[in-house]
Amino acid sequence: MLSKKDGDYLIKIAKLAVETYLKKGEKINVPKDCPEHLKEDLGVFVTLNKNNELRGCIGYPEPIAPLINATIDVAISAAVNDPRFPSLTEEELKYVDFEVTVLTKPELLQVDNPSDYLKEITIGKDGLIVENGFSKGLLLPQVATExxxxxxxFLANTCMKAGLSTECWLKNETKIYTFQGQIFKE
Incomplete structure (x- = not known):
């Protein structure tokens, strides 16, 4: 578990990364004052909201990079590479709220019958990854409650996020993973 101080630090770095990228076209380096425990490999998503509406959200669901590096990368990507939105402008930045969600490692849910997923998933606690073949979709834990x-x-919407039918979670070949997220907001 990270502290509120850690979360505030990650938000500060995410904002600095986006601001620097928008103003100078450069990616920031990991700050020298970065606490060692924020260099652990963890999954992370950065969500940008403007006027309480989604403005960008990109992340690494798997722990493939040190948390601080991943936060910098996905913050910039949320601002300029989310295919659902045009690139954020420097002028918009003052209207954007940042949210950083640090993820636990996804765990495959093992069930005897797909209908058992309904008993295994906890709204407000679990995020979901649906995977079928090469298709994969993810929704953060907070999406279900929001x-x-x-x-x-929640399962149906995660299937849609993967580009699959809303009932794909009922197919035996579909894999469902859960993860938890620690959410930090401005």
Whole structure:
């Protein structure tokens, strides 16, 4: 578990990374004052909201890089590479709120029957990854609560995020992973 101080630091770095990239076109280096424990490999997402509306969200679901490096990378990507939105402008930056979600390692849910997923997933605690063949979709834990989803709706929306049918979670070849996220907001 990270502290609120750690979360505030990650938000500060995410904002600095985006601001520097938008102003100078450069990626910042890991600050010298970065605490050692923020260099552990962890998954992370950075979400940008403007006027309480999504403006960008990109992340690494797997722990493939040190948390601080991953935060810098995905913050910039959320600002300029989210295919759902045009690149953030420097002028917009003052209207954007940053959110950093640090993830636990995804765990495959093992069930005898796909309908058992409904009993295994906890809304407000679990994030989901749905995988079928080369298709993969992810929704963060907070999405289900923000949109008042029940477990079945959460599964269906994660399937859609993967570009699959809303019922794909009922197929035996579909894999469902859960993870938890520690959310830090401005």
């Amino acid at each position: 949109y008042n989803m029940d477990v079945e709706t």
